[in-house]
Amino acid sequence: MPVLTILLRRLIGLGAAVLLSSFAVFLVPFVAPGDPVRNLLRARMDAGVADEQTVQAYAEQFGLYDPLWVQFGRWLARFFSGDMGISYVSGTPVVETVLPAVGVTLLIAGISILVAMAVSIVLGVVAATRAGRWPDKLITSITHALIAIPEYAIAPLLVLLFAVKLAWLPSAGFHSPASLVIPVFVLCLRPISFFTVAVRSGILQSLGSEHVLAARARGLGRTGALLHHVIPHGLLPLWTMTGVWFAGLLGGSVIIEVIFAIPGMGRLVFDAIVNADIPVAQGGVVLVVICAVLVTSAVDLVQQFSDPNVRVGARHD
């Protein structure tokens, strides 16, 4: 398949994903409990309950009697020109709350993914090169244990130990690099276990391949073969996973952001949903989806162009 077709396909898929999720999010006020007009009025004027006439006038003014798809088109146009509405709770424009939060979450998710990759490459290579012996068994047990740890139990316990008892690290907030240590540690756990297993099996496969045997036959030493042939090949499965996991962490950090009072997307969307602050929830979710789709597509594209098999259009189904 020509590169341009792949690129075009990706772009169409990307647009469809953003459009579909925007529509789903747009529909929320129509199915969620509570009257959106009354919510809006409550946010804009401090006068408790609005009377029936005002409500109807506003509904007319905002075009709430128009067909659904007209309203969706209008909402979409406004959304992508930067007007995401006004928060029901704080009364401030949604853009101003949402954009800074995106940066915070991207930072935390990015650091976590990098740390997880570094740790799992080491663990995976060690396990694969000693397959079947005790280091391998130990690492395998660790990876199985890591995914079973509930982050909302380990996080408070770590805070208790390192922030309260030992006073080495701050217990919450987003002020210094030190305040990110526990959140990043907890966020890493699950990716580490999945990455390590992938690296281990990739390296094992690579160890048994013919080009490694050929390199060894030409007289390349064990370490040389490992560094130049086994590891570069064996890490291919890891690159595929990072994009998806990075995207997953963008929204999946809800718990961590709530526990550590980190002003990121996860906490923003969660608070908005709990407070029925629909404009903020909508803006947040659509931005999370856009980021997630962009990240997965970017990683996908890099992979498409670096893997000759994919480049010529071979399918692995």
Place this chain on the structure above:
Amino acid sequence: MTKKSLSFVWLSPPALVLYLVVVLTVLAPWVAPSDPNSQVLAQRLQGPSWGHLLGTDALGRDTLSRVLHGGRFSLSVALLTTLFSLSLGTVLGLLSALRGGWLDEFFLRANDLLLALPEIVVALLVIAILGPGFTSMVLAVGVVSWTPTARLVRSLAVQVLSTGYVEASRHVGGSRWFILRHHVLPFVAGPVLAQTALRFGLLLVLLGSLSYLGIGVQPPQSDWGSMLAEAQPHAIRSPWGLIVPGAAIFIVSFCVTLLGNRLTQMFNGHDVLEPAGQGEARG
């Protein structure tokens, strides 16, 4: 299943631990030392003692009794969610593999889309619409968690449908339904069972997080996630309220994962956490 599988899987240490947990939680009303809701304010936030084997919470309730009773909710909601997403994933994966064509293409795109959406955000939205509670939890997590099963089922089914014996079966007049029952399902069942064990563990943790956030189980009912949320403000005085339900979730999830791993080893010699096919990158 062979004879070896009986002792290797169903009588293995993690399986035995799980049997014990299930029996204890099912029999909670009879085996729990006291009423999970009876408050003795004079004995609040105690550590383990002979009177209260796992201590007491901020209202002086017996933690052991509460964790046994809470397990009934946690385990049953995780089981139902797992079964829901298992059946959804199996049906969609089989349809996609058997019908092929536009249905398959649509399935792959939908999969890509759901993979890009963070599952907890989708679950939050569903709960925002349906309101919190048992049914919402099952539905919210069920609709976002069927994709790994569907991908596994699809890739296995595609694999078996391209074998010579299925081709032969088709030539001697085997109907689609016959092939599905006699060739596809037996081939798919083992690895899917193994993956389902892993999924159960992951879903137990995810569902607990909803309760922890206060949008899962609603009072007066409680589960392991809500116990953790209740214990957190008092953790400095008594960390036992965090350790006990946290350990309960960990033990069950860990044992189920080990069980899944033993099943996978039996069926194809891989690790249960390994990606099963293209796009199967997230557990």
